[in-house]
Amino acid sequence: MKMLIDWMDDRVGIRGMLHEALYERVPGGARWRYVWGSTLVFTFLLQVITGFMLWSAYSPSTRTAWESVYFIQHEMFLGSIIRGLHHYAAQAMVVLMAIHLVQVVIDGAYKAPREVNFWLGIVLMMIVLGLSLTGYLLPWDQKGYYATQVTTNIMSVTPIVGAEVQTLAQGGNEYGHLTLTRFFAMHAGLLPASLVAFLALHIMVFRRHGLTVHDEKHAPDTTFWPDQVLKDAVACLAVLTAVLALAVLRPAELSAPADPAVKFDAARPEWYFLFLFRFLRFQAVEALGLTFGAIIVPGVIMGIIAVMPITARLLGNFGHFLNRAFIWLMAAGVVALTVLAAWEDANDSDHQAALAESHRDAKRAIELASGPDRIPVDGAVSLLRRDPFTQGPRLFAQHCSSCHRWNGHDGRGSLIRDAVADGAIGEAPYTLPVAADLGNFGSRDWMNGIVTDYSEHFRWIQNAGWYQDAVQRSADGEEVEFLNPAGSEMADWTSGMTESLLAEENSGNLKALIEFLASEAGHAQQEFDPALVELGRQLAIDGNWAGDLEGTSCAGCHDTIGEPFPETPDDSNASGYPTMAGYGSAAWLKDFIRHPDADRHYGSRNRMPAYGSDQLTDADLDLLVRWMTGDYSPTEVADYPNQLARLNAGLAGGTTTEAPAAAAAEE
Ligand code: HEC
Ligand code: HEC
Numbered sequence: 001m002k003m004l005i006d007w008m009d010d011r012v013g014i015r016g017m018l019h020e021a022l023y024e025r026v027p028g029g030a031r032w033r034y035v036w037g038s039t040l041v042f043t044f045l046l047q048v049i050t051g052f053m054l055w056s057a058y059s060p061s062t063r064t065a066w067e068s069v070y071f072i073q074h075e076m077f078l079g080s081i082i083r084g085l086h087h088y089a090a091q092a093m094v095v096l097m098a099i100h101l102v103q104v105v106i107d108g109a110y111k112a113p114r115e116v117n118f119w120l121g122i123v124l125m126m127i128v129l130g131l132s133l134t135g136y137l138l139p140w141d142q143k144g145y146y147a148t149q150v151t152t153n154i155m156s157v158t159p160i161v162g163a164e165v166q167t168l169a170q171g172g173n174e175y176g177h178l179t180l181t182r183f184f185a186m187h188a189g190l191l192p193a194s195l196v197a198f199l200a201l202h203i204m205v206f207r208r209h210g211l212t213v214h215d216e217k218h219a220p221d222t223t224f225w226p227d228q229v230l231k232d233a234v235a236c237l238a239v240l241t242a243v244l245a246l247a248v249l250r251p252a253e254l255s256a257p258a259d260p261a262v263k264f265d266a267a268r269p270e271w272y273f274l275f276l277f278r279f280l281r282f283q284a285v286e287a288l289g290l291t292f293g294a295i296i297v298p299g300v301i302m303g304i305i306a307v308m309p310i311t312a313r314l315l316g317n318f319g320h321f322l323n324r325a326f327i328w329l330m331a332a333g334v335v336a337l338t339v340l341a342a343w344e345d346a347n348d349s350d351h352q353a354a355l356a357e358s359h360r361d362a363k364r365a366i367e368l369a370s371g372p373d374r375i376p377v378d379g380a381v382s383l384l385r386r387d388p389f390t391q392g393p394r395l396f397a398q399h400c401s402s403c404h405r406w407n408g409h410d411g412r413g414s415l416i417r418d419a420v421a422d423g424a425i426g427e428a429p430y431t432l433p434v435a436a437d438l439g440n441f442g443s444r445d446w447m448n449g450i451v452t453d454y455s456e457h458f459r460w461i462q463n464a465g466w467y468q469d470a471v472q473r474s475a476d477g478e479e480v481e482f483l484n485p486a487g488s489e490m491a492d493w494t495s496g497m498t499e500s501l502l503a504e505e506n507s508g509n510l511k512a513l514i515e516f517l518a519s520e521a522g523h524a525q526q527e528f529d530p531a532l533v534e535l536g537r538q539l540a541i542d543g544n545w546a547g548d549l550e551g552t553s554c555a556g557c558h559d560t561i562g563e564p565f566p567e568t569p570d571d572s573n574a575s576g577y578p579t580m581a582g583y584g585s586a587a588w589l590k591d592f593i594r595h596p597d598a599d600r601h602y603g604s605r606n607r608m609p610a611y612g613s614d615q616l617t618d619a620d621l622d623l624l625v626r627w628m629t630g631d632y633s634p635t636e637v638a639d640y641p642n643q644l645a646r647l648n649a650g651l652a653g654g655t656t657t658e659a660p661a662a663a664a665a666e667e
Contacts, residue, residue: 022225026211029219030227033107034211036100038232039239043093044199046240047131048192050086058138060184062177063379065140066257070369070380073254084247090132092243094272097125098331105308105327108320109212115309117205120198122306127195134187136270140180142358145258146267148183149175157291176260256361257380265354268345275337278344301330353414363637364390371633389635392627395620399611400438403464407439408643415643415650430650434464435608437644441628442521442584447514452501454494458485466607481604489557489577497549505546512536520562521584524631537562540580554580565591574599589625 008014026034057076059068072079101121104110110118137148152175156166171178222228256262269277276298279285285293304326312319345351361384368383369375376382384390396404396411410416417428436458440446449457461467461483470482485491494501501510516536519528538544540561543553554561558580560573565582569591579600582588591598593616597606609615616624626632 022223022229024207024210024224025221026224026228027213027221028216029222030231031214031218032231032235033103033214034228035232035235036096036103037206039235040093040096040100041199041203042236043089043096043239043243044195046089046243047086047093050082050089051188051192053082054086055188060138060181062140062180062258065138065180066254066380067369067375069139069141069254070366070375073251074366074370080251081244081247084250084252085243087252088243088246089239090135091270091272092239093128094132096239097128098334101125101305102327102331104212106324107212107214108312110309110323111312111320112309114205114209114212117202117209118309119306120202120205122302124195124198124202127191127198131187131191131195132270132272134183134191137180137183138187139254140258141255142258142262142264142361143253143255143267145260146264147269148179150267150269152179154290154294157289158295159291253359253362254366255358256365256384259381259385261385264358266351266358271338271342274341275334278337278341349414353412357412360637361390364635367635367637368633373633386623388623388626388632389637391620391623392632393640395616395624396438396627399616399624403433403435403608405433405437405439405460405644405647407640408437408645408647409640411640413640413643415647430647432463432651433460433647434467435461438628439642439644442518442523442589444514444518446584447517447521451494451513451517452498452510454491455485455487458483461485464607483602483605483607493557497552500545500548503547506549509535509539509545513539516540517583520580520582521588521629523584523629525634526630569598569600571599574603576603578602586625586629586631589628590621593621593625 005014009016054072057068057072057079059065069083072083074080076082104118104121133148133151136144138144152166152170155169156162158165167173169179169182171182268274276294279297280290280293282293285297308323308326311323315322345355364387365380365383368387369380376386393406393411393413396406401410401416405416408415416431418431419428437460446457462485467482467484470480470484473480500506512532512535514536515528515532516534516539518526519533519536522528540554543549543551543556545552557575557577559575559577561580561583563581565579565585565587569579576599579588592601593611595610596602596608597604597610602608611621613621
């Protein structure tokens with residue numbers, strides 16, 4: 001060993017170099033307050049190592065970025081740890097940098113003769129922020145895609161050169177594939193290379209002037225090795241432990257594949273930019289424009305920081321006092337705004353709903369990608385686009401929730417509320433549904449509701465404006481045809497029959513009828529008992545009930561009950577009663593949504609808008625119906641919680657108002 005070192009020393013002077021590096025004098029003794037710079041160098045090294053590992057599996061293009069990050073996160077050996085380390089170390093670097101800056105200012109380490117090094121530090125800070133900004137986009141997921149778009153839009157409002165800067169960063173006029181490749185080139189090439197260069201300068205210059213000693217009399221002088229090195233090593237280890245713990249306990253999220261067609265309401269920048277995001281939302285700041293808030297103010301603040309050495313030089317101790325006051329003020333402001341933004345988000349139910357949906361989409365996308373069909377050749381973005389479980393709720397919320405509800409909510413988990421009047425205090429009342437809650441459509445529950453308590457089953461309809469109007473007009477003696485859960489042929493028939501239907505002697509028969517009706521709807525992922533179904537079919541058609549019910553049958557009115565829904569339905573044989581052929585099945589449902597006003601359905605009683613292909617494309621109709629009938633690949637993602645109880649409780653409190661039925665009907 002000694003021979004080897006001698007050999008090396010002879011040729012490159014290694015001993016002198018080591019001595020120079022390690023025996024730097026530390027006046028006043030080793031101190032914890034000097035460790036920040038070292039932890040930054042350490043996290044940067046960690047980023048370089050994990051970065052290269054990620055790079056070896058990452059593929060930057062709009063069709064492969066998410067896919068390769070998915071591979072890293074969920075398939076590659078140790079991939080999730082490596083990505084987690086990179087993800088959290090990046091955040092640690094920003095925090096450490098902020099601490100380093102504050103520490104440099106309060107210790108006066110920026111003052112002459114260290115001005116140049118202070119400026120080098122500011123350049124380094126900009127590079128690190130650039131790295132985190134560019135890195136956020138690389139997974140090409142919803143979160144990064146939309147947050148980064150906000151940033152490139154901010155670039156465009158830079159005075160004079162804005163448009164050019166944006167085009168340059170974006171790689172053209174459009175935000176897309178070339179943005180990704182450019183950001184990757186910056187993130188893995190230009191920025192780290194500049195960081196290395198400026199870091200080398202920074203350390204060289206630092207060595208030239210040595211530590212800025214905080215308090216020379218703190219302890220006896222020592223040397224860098226071993227005292228300070230030990231403290232630095234402990235600090236670096238602490239950072240590593242924290243980052244590793246986070247990577248293991250809270251794996252970095254990969255949200256759903258970026259989809260320019262799906263607005264992402266939960267978009268937020270990385271948490272350490274939240275303060276700026278919140279600042280931009282102050283009304284006064286908004287009024288002064290984005291250029292003011294996002295470019296001029298931060299520019300001025302950076303300017304003030306950059307001239308700190310000059311301030312201190314001109315004003316002496318008072319200047320140093322001003323600088324310290326300013327940096328503390330900034331730190332407090334950043335912390336306060338971050339806390340405010342987080343607190344507001346936590347209490348914003350719309351944001352929370354959007355966030356919940358984004359986690360749900362993320363989980364579902366990963367579930368589908370790792371499912372038997374894997375990722376389709378046209379890219380992961382079509383995973384969710386073609387998934388009824390993801391699209392169904394959105395289509396329902398968009399087209400149907402103005403009248404119907406899904407387990408009390410709008411399909412996407414939110415209760416619908418009235419618009420709050422200006423100056424009103426407290427939560428807005430729930431908006432009443434004006435048509436059936438379809439959360440259990442086609443299930444045994446649904447069928448049971450129809451045959452045993454028809455009026456109750458369709459009770460929401462009675463809230464509709466048209467319903468009250470029709471009741472009024474009938475009372476005035478006018479002939480009005482409308483669906484009347486409180487008193488139509490069906491309502492009267494079921495209410496007349498309920499007692500014997502629910503009687504002991506028919507309990508087996510009722511069960512069979514329900515089984516038959518549910519099997520006609522035949523929703524996916526359910527099993528039916530064939531013997532029961534057959535018995536139920538006979539009851540529905542022949543009416544071989546026990547007791548008073550004997551001889552009454554559904555087929556007495558609904559003549560097509562028990563038949564499959566026809567391929568090309570027409571109204572030539574319409575009986576005036578809604579068709580029960582394949583009632584509740586996907587084919588029936590598609591036909592009903594397209595033509596609720598056909599005579600085979602509700603005819604002149606209909607009040608639901610007919611959805612032509614210009615309102616709802618065939619593909620969307622298919623997704624909606626497959627979701628309603630449970631026809632999608634099984635999922636571990638929890639359904640939105642049932643809100644019926646809350647809705648009912650809210651209604652019982654008398655806090656609701658009439659839904660705008662007219663506006664809804666225009667949908
Ligand atoms: C303007 C209010 C309104 C909108 C919007 C609306 N519906 Fe309806 N829907 C009704 C009414 C009222 C009925 C009761 C029957 C009728 O009037 O045809 C109904 C009935 C239904 C039924 C039949 C329930 C049964 O067994 O009788 C289904 C299924 C249905 N709607 C699905 C949908 C779907 C899916 C959408 C969205 C694409 C939708 N509706 C949009 C008002 C609406
Ligand atoms: C006396 C005639 C009559 C009998 C018997 C009858 N229904 Fe009906 N049914 C109607 C009418 C009429 C409607 C249309 C709704 C209305 O006007 O209230 C209807 C509506 C329905 C609907 C809603 C249809 C839709 O398109 O959404 C279902 C489901 C239904 N009936 C099932 C049954 C079942 C099951 C039976 C047997 C247990 C039955 N009905 C027996 C007359 C009848």
